Structure formats: C-alpha cells, structure tokens
Amino acid sequence: MAKAKQKKSQSFLPFIKWFWILFGVGIFSAALIFLLASWGAFGEMPTFEHLENPSTNLATEIISSDGKTLGKFYLEDNRTDVSYNELPQNLIDALIASEDIRYYNHAGIDARGTLRAFVFLGRRGGASTITQQLARQLFVGVSSQNIIERIQQKAMEWVIATRLERSYTKEEIISMYLNIYDFGNNADGIRSAARIYFGKEPSNLKIEESAMLVGMLQNSSLFNPLRREELTKNKRDMVLGQLAKNDYISEAEKDSLQALEIDLNYNPESHREGLATYFRMYMQRNWLKKWVKENPKPDGEKYNIYLDGLKIYTTIDSRMQKNAEEAVEMHMKNLQAEFFHQNTPKRNPTAPFLDITNGAIDTIMRSAMRRSDRWRIMSGQGKSAEEIEKSFHEKTEMNVFDWNSDSYEKDTIMTPMDSIRYYKTFLRxxxxxxxxxxxxxxxxxxxxxxxxxxxxxxxxxxxxxxxxxxxxxxxxxxxxxxxxxxxxxxxxxxxxxxxxxxxxxxxxxxxxxxxxxxxxxxxxxxxxxxxxxxxxxxxxxxxxxxxxxxxxxxxxxxxxxxxxxxxxxxxxxxxxxxxxxxxxxxxxxxxxxxxxxxxxxxxxxxxxxxxxxxxxxxxxxxxxxxxxxxxxxxxxxxxxxxxxxxxxxxxxxxxxxxxxxxxxxxxxxxxxxxxxxxxxxxxxxxxxxxxxxxxxxxxxxxxxxxxxxxxxxxxxxxxxxxxxxxxxxxxxxxxxxxxxxxxxxxxxxxxxxxxxxxxxxxxxxxxxxxxxxxxxx
The missing domain is CATH 3.40.710.10 (DD-peptidase/beta-lactamase superfamily)
Incomplete structure (x- = not known):
C-alpha cells in the first residue's frame, strides 16, 4: 500500500514540477512585460517631467468683467481646466460609485477588480481604475483590437498608472481625468460639458446632471443626449443605481431621480455663436494677434491662443452686453420690417437701392461679387474669372438670414448673385x-x-x-x-x-x-x-x-x-x-x-x-x-x-x-x-x-x-x-x-x-x- 502511494505521488511530480515552471515563467514573463513597458519597448513612455506637466491642449478663455465666460478660442479641444475644489461632491460620488469604488484604497491598479475581470473574462465589469483611464487618455491612446498590442498597451497603462499615483494626489487625478475627457459636441472637459449641456458651471450641477455626464464617460459618442436621449437616460439611471447601491443616496432618492427626464439646456460653444461674437472675433483676429506678436514667451516662442490655455480678462460686462444685443435685436427687427414694406418691387423697382441708375447698381453688385468668399476660394483653386462668374448665376442650396424665422435663418435655393442682393436688403x-x-x-x-x-x-x-x-x-x-x-x-x-x-x-x-x-x-x-x-x-x-x-x-x-x-x-x-x-x-x-x-x-x-x-x-x-x-x-x-x-x-x-x-x-x-x-x-x-x-x-x-x-x-x-x-x-x-x-x-x-x-x-x-x-x- 505504501509503495502504491509512493508510486502515485511520484507520478504527480512531473506535473507539479511543470506547474511551478510555468508559474515561474508566467511571473517572469509578466515582470518582463512590465519591465519592457517601463523601458519604452512597446512605445515611448512619459518622462517624469512629462508626468508632472501632461501635454493637453487648453482653450483660451475670454472672461467678462463680471466673471462670466464669453467664449473660447480653440482648434479641436474646447478645454478649460477646473480644480478639484470646483467640482461638486455629487459628481465625485457618481464617478467613484460607477467607475472605481475602491479608488481610495489602491495605488493605481485594483487587484481584486483585475482578478475578477480575468476570471470572468470581463463579463462582470472591467478592471480599469480611474487612474488607468487617465493614463490611457493622456499617454496610451485608443485600445488596439490586436491581442498582442492590447496586452502591450495594458502593460503601459498599468506602469503609467502607478507612476501617476506617485506624482499626484487622488484629488488631482480625479480633476485631471474629468478635465481631459471629451464629452462630445465640442465639450472637452467637465467645465465645457457642464456649460454646453446644462448652461452652468460644474459646481452648480445637480445629482441627475452629474450622473448623466459620468455615464457619458464610458462612450460619449454612444451616450450622446442630443442624438440618443433614451439610451443616455438609461445609462444615467444606471449611475444613479450605483450611487444608491454604494449608499451615496437613498433608494427613495434614486427612484425619484430616475423618474426625471433629461433636462438639457444646450448652449453650443463656437466662434460664431453665443454672447459678444463680434467682440470675440475682434479679440481673436486683431487684438490678440498683435499682442502675441509683440509679447513672445521667455524662450522666444509665440503664445498659441488655441492651445496654451490663456485667460483673457476683458472689460465687457456680460449683463450689459446681453442688454445691448437684445436692444439691437428688438429695434432692428421692427425697423427692417418697415424697410421691407417700403421696398417692395412695386414701391421701389430697384430695391433695395434708391436714386441710382441700373448701371451703378451693376457696379455695386459686381464689386460685391469679387469681394466675396466664394470668389476668393475659387480663385485660389485656379478657376478663371469666367468660370467663377458663371457659378454666381447657378442656383444652389444655402442657409440665409431671416428675421421672420425662429432661429433667424432659413434654408432656400437661390443663385449666389441673388443672395448678394438679398443680403444688401438688410440694414446694418x-x-x-x-x-x-x-x-x-x-x-x-x-x-x-x-x-x-x-x-x-x-x-x-x-x-x-x-x-x-x-x-x-x-x-x-x-x-x-x-x-x-x-x-x-x-x-x-x-x-x-x-x-x-x-x-x-x-x-x-x-x-x-x-x-x-x-x-x-x-x-x-x-x-x-x-x-x-x-x-x-x-x-x-x-x-x-x-x-x-x-x-x-x-x-x-x-x-x-x-x-x-x-x-x-x-x-x-x-x-x-x-x-x-x-x-x-x-x-x-x-x-x-x-x-x-x-x-x-x-x-x-x-x-x-x-x-x-x-x-x-x-x-x-x-x-x-x-x-x-x-x-x-x-x-x-x-x-x-x-x-x-x-x-x-x-x-x-x-x-x-x-x-x-x-x-x-x-x-x-x-x-x-x-x-x-x-x-x-x-x-x-x-x-x-x-x-x-x-x-x-x-x-x-x-x-x-x-x-x-x-x-x-x-x-x-x-x-x-x-x-x-x-x-x-x-x-x-x-x-x-x-x-x-x-x-x-x-x-x-x-x-x-x-x-x-x-x-x-x-x-x-x-x-x-x-x-x-x-x-x-
């Protein structure tokens, strides 16, 4: 009997031996992967200086004398950073509850979450911590579909996450993550998102609004409230459910909040919309252009108003600016109606022109044609004057200004030449x-x-x-x-x-x-x-x-x-x-x-x-x-x-x-x-x-x-x-x-x-x- 047991145990020795060999190789391979990742073998790793100052494009902000943001200058990223203290607690709670409940208890990598994801192959949730997600946003980039490249990227992500945890506090990492995320519709970062989707500063966000924005963190293109409101609401309700599950809110609060529809106050931020547009364009094209030219950085480089995150404090009072724009709109709409009434073809055959000959009108129109953007663009494309002029007499679809439309614009079909005359009818x-x-x-x-x-x-x-x-x-x-x-x-x-x-x-x-x-x-x-x-x-x-x-x-x-x-x-x-x-x-x-x-x-x-x-x-x-x-x-x-x-x-x-x-x-x-x-x-x-x-x-x-x-x-x-x-x-x-x-x-x-x-x-x-x-x- 003893011999049989001894023989049986000896038969398992090779398996035990190979188990430890494979385990050791696995540990060594994992260590080697992380070591290679830290050495930059899978791609350039950020230096310590880079970690201390991650390169993110920041929009230049135009600020009124009463502290309101009039607009921003940006190329692709409409981002203005906010500090942790400017974030509402309900937003932080929603982020922790839905994305990383053990955030304050790990050093960048959640071992329990990683093991769960490995055992269940991600069916019970991913393992990426907030810090890993920040590492991916800042330095790693979009995940590859190739399994080998995906492993390499994950290794880089883990290494960078641990380095970020050593360089920043937990609060700084949260604010960096929310500042860097692209919420879609030119809403780069939490401040732009709060302003664009709800017309308010982040500090004023309600619980349900914070929950919607946190839900968008998974995929802002998919969970887009402008295009997929119901899907976005469902995702918001899931975040509210996580808040209740983790005792940030009560079940009764969750139920009442989930019953609410998404209440957007959409305020698109673009160079052509919003308050003080003419003033902002003067600042961009004239004042700041001159200032940048005359005031270089200490190293001799020029400031970039689209990337360097400058804050321009102006004298404009947003309240008085709003009053001015409303006064102009109110009077000019009425005055224009009277002008149209007096310049019908029957009352004035040369409308909108008065007291000049047809030859003089033709000169005005041809001059306007040659000064137009269409002429400039087509001329730059090498088109001849004859080709360009011919295009001005071909009907095309266009969007034009119209005082009588709710949005003050309408879609129509007319020739570019007719559109020039149409715009001449409007008083300035x-x-x-x-x-x-x-x-x-x-x-x-x-x-x-x-x-x-x-x-x-x-x-x-x-x-x-x-x-x-x-x-x-x-x-x-x-x-x-x-x-x-x-x-x-x-x-x-x-x-x-x-x-x-x-x-x-x-x-x-x-x-x-x-x-x-x-x-x-x-x-x-x-x-x-x-x-x-x-x-x-x-x-x-x-x-x-x-x-x-x-x-x-x-x-x-x-x-x-x-x-x-x-x-x-x-x-x-x-x-x-x-x-x-x-x-x-x-x-x-x-x-x-x-x-x-x-x-x-x-x-x-x-x-x-x-x-x-x-x-x-x-x-x-x-x-x-x-x-x-x-x-x-x-x-x-x-x-x-x-x-x-x-x-x-x-x-x-x-x-x-x-x-x-x-x-x-x-x-x-x-x-x-x-x-x-x-x-x-x-x-x-x-x-x-x-x-x-x-x-x-x-x-x-x-x-x-x-x-x-x-x-x-x-x-x-x-x-x-x-x-x-x-x-x-x-x-x-x-x-x-x-x-x-x-x-x-x-x-x-x-x-x-x-x-x-x-x-x-x-x-x-x-x-x-x-x-x-x-x-x-």
Whole structure:
C-alpha cells in the first residue's frame, strides 16, 4: 500500500514540477512585460517631467468683467481646466460609485477588480481604475483590437498608472481625468460639458446632471443626449443605481431621480455663436494677434491662443452686453420690417437701392461679387474669372438670414448673385458702450448676426458722422473764443468765402428745411436743433485746423481734411472712435483710449499682461461741462426729446415711424443725433455721467436707405437702440449706471444757465428733425 502511494505521488511530480515552471515563467514573463513597458519597448513612455506637466491642449478663455465666460478660442479641444475644489461632491460620488469604488484604497491598479475581470473574462465589469483611464487618455491612446498590442498597451497603462499615483494626489487625478475627457459636441472637459449641456458651471450641477455626464464617460459618442436621449437616460439611471447601491443616496432618492427626464439646456460653444461674437472675433483676429506678436514667451516662442490655455480678462460686462444685443435685436427687427414694406418691387423697382441708375447698381453688385468668399476660394483653386462668374448665376442650396424665422435663418435655393442682393436688403448697425472715466468698453455689438454678417461695423466700419461731429466744432469755439451755451448767433444764410480755410469756392450750407429764421439762436438751441448756419459761423471763426486738432486729440484719427464742410459731418468715422471721443466730454475733458483687456494670465495663473491707461488732457473741466450742458439740450428740447415721452398720446406720433417704444427716461442725458445726406446714416451718441454709448444704423451701401426722413433720421434709426439698452440697464441696479446729474466743476467760469435766453426762442424750437441735408458735397 505504501509503495502504491509512493508510486502515485511520484507520478504527480512531473506535473507539479511543470506547474511551478510555468508559474515561474508566467511571473517572469509578466515582470518582463512590465519591465519592457517601463523601458519604452512597446512605445515611448512619459518622462517624469512629462508626468508632472501632461501635454493637453487648453482653450483660451475670454472672461467678462463680471466673471462670466464669453467664449473660447480653440482648434479641436474646447478645454478649460477646473480644480478639484470646483467640482461638486455629487459628481465625485457618481464617478467613484460607477467607475472605481475602491479608488481610495489602491495605488493605481485594483487587484481584486483585475482578478475578477480575468476570471470572468470581463463579463462582470472591467478592471480599469480611474487612474488607468487617465493614463490611457493622456499617454496610451485608443485600445488596439490586436491581442498582442492590447496586452502591450495594458502593460503601459498599468506602469503609467502607478507612476501617476506617485506624482499626484487622488484629488488631482480625479480633476485631471474629468478635465481631459471629451464629452462630445465640442465639450472637452467637465467645465465645457457642464456649460454646453446644462448652461452652468460644474459646481452648480445637480445629482441627475452629474450622473448623466459620468455615464457619458464610458462612450460619449454612444451616450450622446442630443442624438440618443433614451439610451443616455438609461445609462444615467444606471449611475444613479450605483450611487444608491454604494449608499451615496437613498433608494427613495434614486427612484425619484430616475423618474426625471433629461433636462438639457444646450448652449453650443463656437466662434460664431453665443454672447459678444463680434467682440470675440475682434479679440481673436486683431487684438490678440498683435499682442502675441509683440509679447513672445521667455524662450522666444509665440503664445498659441488655441492651445496654451490663456485667460483673457476683458472689460465687457456680460449683463450689459446681453442688454445691448437684445436692444439691437428688438429695434432692428421692427425697423427692417418697415424697410421691407417700403421696398417692395412695386414701391421701389430697384430695391433695395434708391436714386441710382441700373448701371451703378451693376457696379455695386459686381464689386460685391469679387469681394466675396466664394470668389476668393475659387480663385485660389485656379478657376478663371469666367468660370467663377458663371457659378454666381447657378442656383444652389444655402442657409440665409431671416428675421421672420425662429432661429433667424432659413434654408432656400437661390443663385449666389441673388443672395448678394438679398443680403444688401438688410440694414446694418453698430453699437459700443464705454465707461468714460476708465475707458472700459462695456458692450460691443458689430452687427445684427455674426454668423451671417461678419463685417464688424464697430471697428471696421466708418461712415459719415453727420451732426454728431458738430460738438467738436462747438468745443473749439467755447475753448478758444470763450463762448458759452447761452451766447447767440444769427440764423441767416452764411457763406464762407472762396480760398478761405482752403476751400476753392464759396460754401453756403443750408438749414435742413432750407429756411432761416433771421433771429439770433443760442448755441444750446442751435446745437439741439442742428442749425447748420450757426455751425458754419463757428468753424469760420475758429478755423477748420482748430477743430481738426481737437478731434485728433480726442482720438478721431489723423486724416481729417481741414475744410469747412467737416463741420456738418462729411468725414467718415467709426463707432469705436466716436465713443472714445465723446467720453472726453463726460470725463471732464480728459480723453481715455478705449480699453478692452485688463489682464492676461497663462494656464498657471501667471500674469502676462496688465493694461496701462492711455490718457490725454484735451479740454478744461469748464469747457467739457459746457459741452455736456449743450448736449443736454438735445434731449430737453431737440431731436432727442422723444427719450422723455411717456403718454400714449404723445408717443403715438412715433409709433408711425417704428420707434414707438415708451422710454420714459427722466434722468439727465446728454447726446447728439446725426443724419447724413439722403438718410444714408443714422447716429445717436448718448451720455450719462458714467456711461457713453454710440449707435449707428445704415445700409451696406449709401444708396440703401429710407426714402422719407421720418424713418431715416438718426432719431428714428439709432436713438431707439440707445434708449432700449439704457432702460434695460436701469432695470438692473447692480450695474450702477448713473441717474445723477453730471458733476459741475467748482468755480465754473462759463455761464450755462440759459433759462431767460431760451424763453425768447421757445416758439422757434423744432423738436422733430435733426437734418443735415446739405453736408457740403
């Protein structure tokens, strides 16, 4: 019996021997695989420095003065990192419960989970820890389908995971993982995902919202709430189930949360959508481009605004920007409807053009064709001019702007040439608002819709200023001749002789209605009613050179011609420059160059740029205050009087010209309207003590305009946008927009109390029209 047992045990010796040999070989092979992986035999392994600073592309973030993200600049990755402290606890709980319940108890590899996955071949869940998933996202890449390569990748993943655990805390690994993940739809990282899918910061996510985003971590393409809402909801409910299973929430909470539908607040983040699109594009294409060129990194390389994760702190106030965009939308939609009504083929066969020949229209259209993107692209492809022009007369499917559609765009079929004419029918606008004491630009609207109208009329456009230039003439007269708003000049036809001030022939501007009262008018009355004869006398007395010098010192450029006709606004100016210049009046004579950026930081918070104000003393406090007093007359008894109307009866007259909004503004306001020849341009420059805002409205070409002055004057086209914007600002007291009077200088030496004098001219005051019919062409 003993011999039999001995013989039997000896027969098992080879098996035991081979078992230990195979076990040893397995252990050795596994060790060798990990050793080879750590040596980089299966692919380049990250260095210690690389682990400390993993290379992830970070979007540059544009931040408003009130701390809101206006937009981002990125090529592929719309990513802005957040710290662990900015993540809500419910998001962290959902991640741990569903992805790695033993996360805080392992060093990068979960042995129990790995053994389970090996025994059950992955049928009871995978074994990848959060740290391994981060390693895969950062350094390993997409898993291969080849079994050998998959083993090699897994080995690399394990080695990197253990190294990450030695380099970072558990909290840092969680934030890195959530920051690096691509949630789809340009939502790179948890911050973009929270903003895009729910319109909020990560810290404000609800439990069910966090559960949905965690569910997307398995496969954001598959669990896409925009395309597969039901599937995404089921996955969310599974995460909620894991939260309950692991005692993060109760069963009752789980049931109530699972009963909820997915409630998305989708906010796509792209360069052409969102708030302050025109401003953001100016920052990207102009301001930052120049800054990057002039401010290299310490090693001489240029900053990349699409990859380096810069934070651009701007002066824009997101609340005021929203108010500005809503005011533009509200008024321009109504104004455009009236413009379409007046420019039907029956009423105007050459619509939208007026008072020009068919030959001139053809020239405008062909010029627009050659400036178009289609022409540029096809020309770059080597197409001949004949081929390109032929394509402009072939019908094609396109998406065009449409005020009457819910999304303000519609699909249609037309020729590219017809689309050019179609877009010519839309009136354009520009608006900028600035704090005069600091130069901080608070709102910037370059057009009605950036997606379809990409020309920025704030900074790119320049149009005749009309009567909005007259205050610079008055400022020169008050500054140099010590006039006061109460001094008067005769309202008679006035001619400036040939060769005087450089003009080659006599210049005899007419008043808007072609009439002259023959009586004296105070400067305040004359400016309020845009009396051209008085303005002509003033520029004749001080000379065009003096007016140009003041205008230049107030930021209006260097190429203003020194001729008398500039007094009536014949020269072209942009809204950006005009707002900066008017800010001088509100800022007691000190010009402050408009500021858009206050600070730039790199991704680590290091300050790379801080702005230094650019200022210039131009006018004395007394002269500046006298000018403000003059322009207050525009809203007290001139073309801006409609800002004050409150009753339905008084307001009815304005309903007939599309501007029947009940403004009811009672606070001190200084301003000036402007209207150029044929109503081609409508302006309004409005000021309260701490906010200066300029608005321009007009056609893409000067031949596109209203036929009647009632609709085409600045008081009808531009002023309503200013008024609507200010009413919205005043509804939010947190904005702190002034309702107080302008500050009067101590020991004011210029008389501004014109009460007695104005009574003499009360009957002569024209409160309706601010016209510049003869602007010296």
């Amino acid at each position: 606008t520009a608006m900028m608002s600035m704090e005069p004491q600091t130069g901080h630009v608070k709102a910037w609207v370059g057009g009605v819709d950036y997606k379809h109208f990409q020309y920025d009329n704030v900074i790119q456009g320049a149009r005749q200023a009309g009567s909005t230039f007259k205050p610079f003439v008055y400022a020169a007269a008050i500054d140099q001749l010590r006039y006061s708003p109460c001094d008067s000049l005769p309202d008679n036809q006035y001619c400036i002789e040939p060769l005087k001030h450089g003009n080659m022939e006599a210049w005899c501007p007419k008043n808007s209605d072609g009439k002259y009262s023959g009586k004296n008018r105070t400067l305040k009355n004359a400016l309020a009613n845009s009396i051209n004869t008085v303005t002509a006398q003033l520029i004749d007395q001080v000379g065009p050179a003096s007016v140009v010098n003041i205008a230049k010192n107030m930021g209006l450029g260097d190429n203003i011609p020194e001729v008398p006709s500039i007094a009536l606004g014949t020269h072209d100016f942009g809204v950006y420059d005009m707002v900066g210049a008017y800010g001088t009046f509100a800022n007691q004579g000190v010009y402050v160059k408009p500021v858009m950026v206050t600070r730039i930081e790199d991704k680590n918070g290091t300050v790379l740029y801080e702005y230094v104000p650019e200022t210039k003393d131009v006018l004395s406090k007394d002269v500046a205050y006298a000018m403000v007093n003059l322009m207050e007359g525009v809203t007290q008894g001139g073309s801006g009087t409609r800002l004050r109307h409150t009753s339905a009866k008084e307001n009815q007259v304005y309903k007939d010209v599309v501007t029947g909004y009940p403004y009811q503004l009672t606070n001190p306001i200084a301003g000036k309207t402007g209207t150029t020849q044929n109503q081609s341009d409508g302006w309004f420059m409005g000021m309260v003590p701490n906010l200066v805002t300029g608005v321009w409205v007009g056609g893409d070409d000067r031949s596109i305009h209203f036929k009647r002055l009632a609709y085409g004057q600045g008081a009808s086209m531009a002023l309503p946008i200013w008024a609507l914007y200010m009413k919205k600002n005043y509804e939010n007291e947190e904005l702190g927009v002034s309702i107080e009077p302008f500050e009067e200088p101590e020991d004011l030496s210029i008389n501004v109390d014109c009460t007695k004098v104005l009574e003499e001219f009360k009957e002569e005051t024209d409160t309706e029209d601010d016209l510049d019919e003869d602007i010296g062409f």
